[in-house]
Amino acid sequence: MIGPSTKRSSQTQFAAQGEPMVWLSGGMFAIACLMILSLLAFVLWQGLSTLWPRNYSIYGRTDGSLIAGELYSKEVVDGLSKLYLRTGNYDVSNQHFAYVSGAELIDDQPWSDPDLWALERREWGNLYGFPKALSWTNCEPGQFAKEVSVGMLETARIDQQLAQAKDELKRADQGISKARLGVRRVELAQKIDLQSAIDSGVVDGLDPRAKAAVEHLAECTRRAEEMMIGINQRIGELEQKRSERSILLELPIAQELGTIPLDWAELSNGKLSDPEALAKLLGVEFGGQAPQIRASSMGQDQYLCKIGFAEQPFRRILVRRAEGTNCVISGLQEHSILLADVVRFFEPNGLGLLGRFGVYASRWWEFLTGAPREAGMEGGFFPAIWGTVVMTILMSMAVMPFGVLAALYMREYARSGWLLSAIRISINNLAGVPSIVYGVFGLSFFCYIVGGYIDGGPVKAGFEPWPSAVWFSALAVLSVVGLAAFAVSVLSGQAEARRSGFRSTLRWAGGLLWLATLMGIAWLLIRSPHFQGFYQAQLPTPTFGKGCLLWAALTLALLTLPVVIVATEEALSAVPNSLREGSYACGAGKWQTIHRIVLPYARPGIITGFILAMARGAGEVAPMMLVGAIPLATELPLDTEFPFLHGSRSFMHLGFQIYSLGFQSQNSEAAKPMVFTATLLLLAIVTLLNQTAIWLRARLRKRFQTSQF
Amino acid sequence: MNRLKAIADGQTFESVIHEEVLSRDPVVSIRDFSLFYNRKQALYNITMPIVKGMVTALVGPSGCGKSTLLRSVNRMNDLIETVRIEGDMLLNGESIFAPSVDVIQLRKRMGMVFQKPNPFPMSIFENVVYPLRIDGERDKTILMQVCEQSLRGAALWEEVKDRLNESGLSLSGGQQQRLCIARAIASDPEVLLLDEPCSALDPIATGKIEDLIDRLRGEYSILIVTHNMQQASRISDHTAFMYLGRLVEMAETSTIFTRPTLSETEDYVTGRFG
DSSP, X not given: OOSOOTTOOHHHHHHHHTHHHHHHHHHHHHHHHHHHHHHHHHXXXXXXXXXXXXXXXXXXXXXXXXXXXXXXXXXXXXXEEEEEXXXXXXXXXXXXXXXXXXXXXXXXXOBOOTTXXXXXXXXXXXXXXXXXXXXXXXXXXXXXXXXHHHHHHHHHHHHHHHHXXXXXXXXXXXXHHHHHHHHHHHHHHHTXXXXXXXXXXXXXXXXXXXXXXXXXXXXXXXHHHHHHHHHHHHHHXXXXXXXXXXXXXXXXXXXXXXEEEOOHHHHHTTOOSXXXXXXXXXTOOOOSSOOEEEEEEOSTTEEEEEEEOTTSOOEEEEEEEOSXXXXXXXXXXXXXXXXXXEEEEEOTTTOOHHHHHHHHHHHHHHHHHSOEEGGGTEEOOHHHHHHHHHHHHHHHHHHHHHHHHHHHIIIIISOOSHHHHHHXXXXXXXXXXXXXXXXXHIIIIIIIIIHXXXXXHHHHTTOOOOOHHHHHHHHHHHHHHHHHHHHHHHHTOSOOSSOOHHHHHHHHHHHHHHHHHHHHHHHHHHTOSSOOOSSGXXXXXXXXXXXXXXXXXXXXXXXXXXXXHHHHHHHHHXXXXXXXXXXXHTTOOHHHHIIIIIHHHHHHHHHHHHHHHHHHHHTOOHHHHHHTBOSOOSSOSBOSSTTSBOTTSOBOOHHHHHHIIIIISXXXXXXHHHHHHHHHHHHHHHHHHHHHHHHHHHHHHXXXXXXXX | OHHHHHHXXXXXXXXXXXXXXXXXXEEEEEEEEEEEETTEEEEEXXXXXXXXXXXXXXXXXXXXXXXXXXXXXXXXXXXXXXXXXXXXXXXXXXXXXXXXXOHHHHHHTEEEEXXXXXXXXXXXXXXXXXXXXXXXXXXXXXXXHHHHHHHHHTTOHHHHTTOTTSBGGGSOHHHHHHHHHHHHHTTOOSEEEEESTTTTSOHHHHHHHHHHHHHHBTTBEXXXXXXXXXXXXXXXXXXXXXXXXXXXXXXXHHHHHHSOSSHHHHHHHTTSOO
């Protein structure tokens, strides 16, 4: 019978159509999308808003003091508001951030004074205050901004000269260190002590090499000393010049001066009932003229006044009504900073939208291209960006040939069997090993053993060298084994149709002999009595025997190796066998087939592996902590100084920077906003690197692919 | 049917090869050739000639070893690790399976076309000159000349001469197969091995390939495996009927299809079994 079966219950109908699964899977998909989107939105919002210039508001407290800051958040708990303020002025108030309860405030409507300046400094974070006077000029307050801008250009020139002078100093120093290394090398080579010769300057009786080295050192030292006198003098002059100019500001911190009777009603109209008493209290000369005054109400019973007696500069006072006609007068704390310390200044409350964008762009520019200030809490991330990119590229360069060749051997050459399966499973498992494990391995193997070996030979790497005679006899034995391995593998070579058990045994023997040879070479290397390391003269300061760029890149290469191998193997196994057969039938050899047919076909898949490896490697932090990333590096790992790529330098890394800023800095609360910006940047860099690789893959694909594939 | 039953039971069996085939000059002569996959024997003591300048068709039911035999001629079976062989084949008098033979040089003397078109993921031009490329030929004029000759030989030149730099995969199935034939004849092979070249093609493309084989007759010696009796009767000069790894009967195609010696052959070619 054809037609709907009457036996089917509604439940089986339901199951047959699978409606619940559509909802379930669709719902899960929606939740996953939502999570990713909200993560992105959160990071974007937090990261982008950190550098936006905000209003700096001043609040009056009921106890008569002031609290001021950029309002970061405001929450209301049980009808009571709680404000989270970024106060700045760390060198005076000892805090970057403050929580203020609404109950403490006279009015939680803030006063945003348009005259207030925000000054970003090289040290101590931002300073907020009212500019009062400039030490180098007697101009009107209206001219302050222009004068400071011009002055900053001049100090920038001084700073540049200072940097140059310091650079020269450094170079002179380096010259001496180099000469000293030369002497140390001679000492090590000839097993003599030249210290007395250096001290006395007497070089008679030494052999020519030692003599030359000691004389060179003396010459370098003499020349450097001569030079240093001049340079140090110049530096002193420049420092002097640098400290000449300062800016005097009034900070929004109230200091009570005293109580005088004042007519409150008149004050609110901008007049003083008793200017003489006030002048006396403030300690200024009252010229008999009524002072200029501008009063801004800060909530009930409190005024912030800008007041200028005749012939006197303006200053600000806080007037608070007490009992009767009495008013409590408070002055604002004065503070002076060096003009040369100012990186950027603006009027946070007086800026228009365009001005705000200007400050925002300038901050981003510094963030992306500048060096860090304040231990990385302020300023630029360029060294970290550069370190991350250089390390990731170096890592990719290390992992790709390794991974691709290993996968090629496993898929194209190795004969399948239990050994290969076991190795394949192990590699897959390696991909799941926690990354910190790789960090520990990298530290103990690369940094201490390999790095120590490079620095100071087997002894430094922790191995006892053999006596010379034993070592040379071992070398002889190893040469024989190596020759045997070569001979056996030549004999067992070539694919054969008539296979025999003998050839198979031979093949195994050849493999084992090669393995023995390789292990023997490694063993001889670590037991050599004739190798003292390449950087012995620098010891005990390690060159490669510590965390550095090279070891970080290699550790990450090891970490991403399974990813590359697995992806490459998959790409290779996706190459249709018919293509291989077609190539063989044309008379192509194995390598010709791999090189001309298999690899081009598998290339997009291999590049996918490369992308995955890079994405994993660029964001990895845990191993970085152990093998070379540091919170503040003065030198870049890749720069214009010969030999350009400095594998032995420690470097800054964005991921590590996020960790150390957010959780390791002295004031992690203040660094939090920067953490988000750094996170955004890391995401952007990883995406950028990936996009580049994806674009590359698409280009390669286009070359020969059609819908047939 | 009793002979077929005898074969199935594993009894020894004498192939019938007609004198009209044996009297001709062979390009490949297969001598007592057996092949094993691990323990399992796939070909049993096959002895047969492939005549120079003619088309020889291998027919037989699925799994009878036609393709295995064809792939043994250019030693493609070497690629399978478990294969073991006995006996030998001669290509123009030289042994194919002697230990001293260089397999790569051997394969260069033969062309092969597979069941499914397998153009390489490169341009049409590069596809055709691939055998020369792997020999290191770089001279553009020679490559171009060979490319044109081969494509003309494969009756594809007129269709693709304006787009030689396009991907070989942009062609239709039938064109792809003719491209593969062009590639196979680019190195001027002594034997052309066709492994069911039309099984993945539509009737029109099949017709074109058959015309092509007809044109190549005389110039090349062709060994073709086919499932299609009509095709075998249309294009081949000689036909060999195989069954369960044995050669049953081999003769001129007209003889096989009209008056074969064995009744089993007649049953097969007329479609009464298989």
